Amino acid sequence: MGAPVARIDGRLKVTGQARYPADTPLHNLAHAVMVTSTIARGRIRSLDTTAAAAVPGVLLVLTRDRAQGQLTAPKFGTGGSTSIQPLNEERIWHDGQMLAIVVAETQEAAQEAADLVAVTYDHDTPSAGFDTSGVEIVAGAGASPMYPEDPKAGDFDTAFKAAPVVLDATYNTAAQHHNPMELFSTTAEWNNGRLTVYEPSQFVAGWRAQLAKQLDMDAANIRVVSEYIGGAFGSKGPMTPRTAAVALAAKLVQRPVRCVCTRAQGYTTATFRAETRQRIRMGAGRDGKIRAFSHEGWELTSRPDDYVVGGTETTARLYAYGAVHTKVQLVKADRNTPGYMRSPPETPYVFGLECAMDEMAEKLGLDPVEFRRVNDTQADPVSGKRYTSRSLMRCYDEAAAAFGWQRRLDAGVWKTGAMRDGDWLVGLGCATAVYPTQVAPCAARVRLTADGKALVQTAAHEIGTGVRTVAAQTAAQALGLSVEDVTVEMGDSALPAGPVAGGSVSTASVCSAVLKACGGIRDKLYRAATINSGPPATPESFTLRDGMAVLDSGRSAPLSALFQKLGTTQLEDYAEFAPEGSAPGAVEQLRQGNPGIMGGAKGPVLMYAFGAEFVEVRVHARTGEIRVPRMVGAFAAGRIMNPRTARSQLLGGMIWGLGAALHEMTEIDPRRARTVNRDLQDYLVPVNADVEGVEVILVPETDTEVNPAGVKGLGELGNVGTSSAIASAIYHATGRRLRDIPMRLDKLLQLQQT
Amino acid sequence: MPDRSQSGTVNRRHFLAAVGGAAAGGAATLPSPGDAATALAAEAAEARDPRALHTVTLTVNGQDHRLSLDARASLLDTLRDRLGLTGTKKGCDHGQCGACTVLVDGRRELSCLRLAVMAQGHQVTTIEGLAPAPDTLHPMQQAFIDQDAFQCGYCTPGQILSAVACVKEGHAGDDDQIREYMSGNVCRCAAYPNIIAAIRQAKTEMEA
Numbered sequence: 001m002g003a004p005v006a007r008i009d010g011r012l013k014v015t016g017q018a019r020y021p022a023d024t025p026l027h028n029l030a031h032a033v034m035v036t037s038t039i040a041r042g043r044i045r046s047l048d049t050t051a052a053a054a055v056p057g058v059l060l061v062l063t064r065d066r067a068q069g070q071l072t073a074p075k076f077g078t079g080g081s082t083s084i085q086p087l088n089e090e091r092i093w094h095d096g097q098m099l100a101i102v103v104a105e106t107q108e109a110a111q112e113a114a115d116l117v118a119v120t121y122d123h124d125t126p127s128a129g130f131d132t133s134g135v136e137i138v139a140g141a142g143a144s145p146m147y148p149e150d151p152k153a154g155d156f157d158t159a160f161k162a163a164p165v166v167l168d169a170t171y172n173t174a175a176q177h178h179n180p181m182e183l184f185s186t187t188a189e190w191n192n193g194r195l196t197v198y199e200p201s202q203f204v205a206g207w208r209a210q211l212a213k214q215l216d217m218d219a220a221n222i223r224v225v226s227e228y229i230g231g232a233f234g235s236k237g238p239m240t241p242r243t244a245a246v247a248l249a250a251k252l253v254q255r256p257v258r259c260v261c262t263r264a265q266g267y268t269t270a271t272f273r274a275e276t277r278q279r280i281r282m283g284a285g286r287d288g289k290i291r292a293f294s295h296e297g298w299e300l301t302s303r304p305d306d307y308v309v310g311g312t313e314t315t316a317r318l319y320a321y322g323a324v325h326t327k328v329q330l331v332k333a334d335r336n337t338p339g340y341m342r343s344p345p346e347t348p349y350v351f352g353l354e355c356a357m358d359e360m361a362e363k364l365g366l367d368p369v370e371f372r373r374v375n376d377t378q379a380d381p382v383s384g385k386r387y388t389s390r391s392l393m394r395c396y397d398e399a400a401a402a403f404g405w406q407r408r409l410d411a412g413v414w415k416t417g418a419m420r421d422g423d424w425l426v427g428l429g430c431a432t433a434v435y436p437t438q439v440a441p442c443a444a445r446v447r448l449t450a451d452g453k454a455l456v457q458t459a460a461h462e463i464g465t466g467v468r469t470v471a472a473q474t475a476a477q478a479l480g481l482s483v484e485d486v487t488v489e490m491g492d493s494a495l496p497a498g499p500v501a502g503g504s505v506s507t508a509s510v511c512s513a514v515l516k517a518c519g520g521i522r523d524k525l526y527r528a529a530t531i532n533s534g535p536p537a538t539p540e541s542f543t544l545r546d547g548m549a550v551l552d553s554g555r556s557a558p559l560s561a562l563f564q565k566l567g568t569t570q571l572e573d574y575a576e577f578a579p580e581g582s583a584p585g586a587v588e589q590l591r592q593g594n595p596g597i598m599g600g601a602k603g604p605v606l607m608y609a610f611g612a613e614f615v616e617v618r619v620h621a622r623t624g625e626i627r628v629p630r631m632v633g634a635f636a637a638g639r640i641m642n643p644r645t646a647r648s649q650l651l652g653g654m655i656w657g658l659g660a661a662l663h664e665m666t667e668i669d670p671r672r673a674r675t676v677n678r679d680l681q682d683y684l685v686p687v688n689a690d691v692e693g694v695e696v697i698l699v700p701e702t703d704t705e706v707n708p709a710g711v712k713g714l715g716e717l718g719n720v721g722t723s724s725a726i727a728s729a730i731y732h733a734t735g736r737r738l739r740d741i742p743m744r745l746d747k748l749l750q751l752q753q754t
Numbered sequence: 755m756p757d758r759s760q761s762g763t764v765n766r767r768h769f770l771a772a773v774g775g776a777a778a779g780g781a782a783t784l785p786s787p788g789d790a791a792t793a794l795a796a797e798a799a800e801a802r803d804p805r806a807l808h809t810v811t812l813t814v815n816g817q818d819h820r821l822s823l824d825a826r827a828s829l830l831d832t833l834r835d836r837l838g839l840t841g842t843k844k845g846c847d848h849g850q851c852g853a854c855t856v857l858v859d860g861r862r863e864l865s866c867l868r869l870a871v872m873a874q875g876h877q878v879t880t881i882e883g884l885a886p887a888p889d890t891l892h893p894m895q896q897a898f899i900d901q902d903a904f905q906c907g908y909c910t911p912g913q914i915l916s917a918v919a920c921v922k923e924g925h926a927g928d929d930d931q932i933r934e935y936m937s938g939n940v941c942r943c944a945a946y947p948n949i950i951a952a953i954r955q956a957k958t959e960m961e962a
Contacts, residue, residue, distance in 0.1 A: 016839070680850040
């Protein structure tokens with residue numbers, strides 16, 4: 001553990017042998033294509049499948065008529081992306097809603113037939129979002145079990161009125177789509193009443209439970225396989241209604257069926273990051289201490305489902321504010337239901353807060369780093385609970401030194417436009433990164449054989465984080481083997497239940513379970529080693545190292561000798577790990593589809609990981625083009641299991657932050673509530689040419705309280721704060737405050753004109 | 755915005771089918787279809803049935819495969835579904851992401867934008883055929899492992915083939931040039947800095 005080991009699945013990935021779900025070879029496979037709605041609100045008047053069914057090779061056109069009574073609608077919020085099963089609906093709830101699934105002998109025939117399904121509608125006028133009429137606004141508090149109340153402390157109004165320095169600003173964050181490189185797909189195969197689904201999933205245990213309910217089956221007869229996942233970022237966490245529908249299609253045609261969504265369909269048949277609008281009010285004393293903080297958010301959601309972003313859970317606790325007021329409201333429109341996207345609450349809400357921190361630092365004439373230091377805290381201003389560890393200012397200091405923040409201080413900290421380089425206006429900015437440390441129940445089975453090889457099994461998910469590799473490292477260290485001697489099996493609901501690949505829980509949860517199972521094997525080996533071995537040795541002195549069992553100094557034996565003593569060729573241990581404070585039966589609950597995530601602000605102490613990000617921007621004085629030549633991030637996230645994969649995740653996270661800051665936005669037609677830019681040409685994500693220098697610093701931190709592995713998780717830390725650091729740098733370069741992301745050159749040009 | 759077809763986009767396969775027999779016309783108007791494709795186009799026009807199958811020989815990773823193909827089948831789908839070469843990935847099917855990059859006569863091409871029937875007479879190399887011998891790796895593959903130049907691995911086969919071509923084209927002169935010439939291959943995990951490092955590493959070996 002802790003070594004920069006190369007990914008154990010690297011060779012499979014660079015040779016094309018890693019099998020993603022849609023790569024699964026199946027005999028007699030039929031191909032399916034989805035048909036989706038071209039309006040956002042209304043009813044289906046007619047759906048004519050005659051021409052489609054007449055295309056040679058078409059096996060089935062699955063519509064509402066054919067599906068009737070066979071699909072139970074999902075439940076939203078328990079692993080389901082929405083409460084709607086579109087194939088049960090006459091109503092159109094959103095643009096691009098699934099209307100039918102065409103199954104044919106070939107992809108070409110299925111596509112041809114899908115284009116021939118003729119649909120007519122009774123149109124209603126849809127509400128597209130925040131500034132269109134007809135939206136419904138409801139309180140966020142209590143709308144979801146994830147967000148029971150708006151955090152509050154003290155008397156905000158009085159403190160704000162009395163504060164000598166105040167800020168009142170509004171920020172907007174755009175709707176975004178995850179756009180993992182791998183398209184969404186479902187492949188379903190039935191065998192004597194047993195169903196196997198191959199689909200990229202972040203939660204195979206939960207999906208099996210979901211499918212059992214939606215198809216009215218015994219979960220024991222369902223298997224969900226997701227061995228490799230081509231990126232997910234939250235989009236493959238909750239199961240979408242297509243999965244059960246494709247399973248039904250396969251049942252009806254009595255053949256395996258594969259349905260690969262188009263890139264465009266991914267925008268409307270899965271989830272997305274909801275757009276938010278935030279109002280922040282902050283009052284401070286001349287000493288720089290914040291006395292009052294209010295964070296109000298409006299978040300887009302769908303008509304049927306109350307998805308809550310709720311980033312105030314984190315922003316309310318980030319600094320020593322004094323009085324705190326927060327309020328979240330949901331704006332319900334005719335859109336598909338949003339969902340989790342990489343650091344779902346923190347990305348938008350910390351953007352607002354950190355922009356406000358920068359603006360407030362300016363009002364106070366303080367170095368923005370020092371403003372954070374003055375308001376740093378080791379306890380939650382809302383509950384008074386302490387942080388288990390918080391290395392925020394250490395991150396600032398290390399990143400500032402590596403970045404050369406002194407350059408800005410030397411140029412006059414609030415002197416904007418001072419660092420010009422020819423036609424390029426240069427600016428430096430910084431912001432805080434923060435993400436809750438969470439952990440979930442997890443089961444694991446470890447088998448050690450007499451030849452010194454180990455097998456680790458757990459239904460966790462390799463979405464690119466490197467969890468397969470760190471699980472191997474963990475078992476290798478605990479059993480005294482080399483990483484090459486450990487095989488890891490993941491991504492199959494037939495394996496011991498694993499956690500959802502969400503909330504950055506995987507490494508902490510999986511490693512805790514693997515350690516526990518390895519401990520079980522160690523105990524058996526210890527007992528074997530102490531049989532007829534002279535004076536008793538303590539379990540503490542017993543270690544496994546380089547294929548040897550070391551009883552204490554002076555006495556050791558090869559593993560094979562202990563196996564011989566035990567009269568077996570293999571030892572196996574199955575272990576269930578449940579986080580401290582979990583309800584009894586947490587692993588059984590996990591099998592039922594309840595992730596059981598603990599940590600963050602939920603427990604008796606606060607568990608969070610922190611970071612500080614510094615960026616340099618260059619803004620072209622004539623065109624407004626914005627470039628980011630350099631980013632430096634320092635992060636403290638407890639124990640780092642593998643610095644190589646950790647660095648890659650943080651690096652990718654920071655580039656995600658860059659994309660959010662400058663590129664990404666899902667455009668919705670305000671009149672028709674339809675998604676306009678639903679492909680990778682018009683939805684901009686960072687490409688290689690957008691990225692220059694990115695530096696990651698791993699700040700050492702030990703935290704034994706968070707979980708047995710001491711891991712805080714960092715898959716979602718890196719992209720928090722980045723876009724506010726970029727906003728701060730743009731202001732420093734140009735003297736113009738941009739409060740909406742993405743920050744594109746048209747916004748700078750607009751500001752230039754006014 | 756007017757209502758469009760079901761998916762809201764004009765679809766290649768539907769377009770070809772709808773214009774009736776115009777698989778030929780479609781193919782003939784595409785740039786550099788090659789002699790074999792032109793011959794096929796003429797044959798398809800004669801057949802008049804856009805769904806008629808065409809017998810072609812595809813040369814993939816040095817091996818000939820005789821296949822009966824739908825004229826509308828992309829090279830990408832054919833590699834994956836007919837030849838079982840699933841290392842080539844579908845990321846958009848519209849030539850916007852680079853995940854399906856293969857080498858055609860040594861040049862990088864997007865296999866989703868090439869009809870399979872047009873690949874006859876050309877040498878197609880996929881990720882499965884890049885290594886010089888079984889159980890070995892091409893220097894670019896090794897460099898991607900060494901530099902951790904991927905996370906989920908989905909765009910990786912396309913990145914690697916594109917990177918090999920990038921070096922051979924002489925477009926890996928410096929980091930800026932690599933960035934520019936690798937920008938057709940999107941990596942959503944954003945391993946870009948590591949991809950640059952991998953290309954630098956492999957270039958030295960490839961040119962040695």
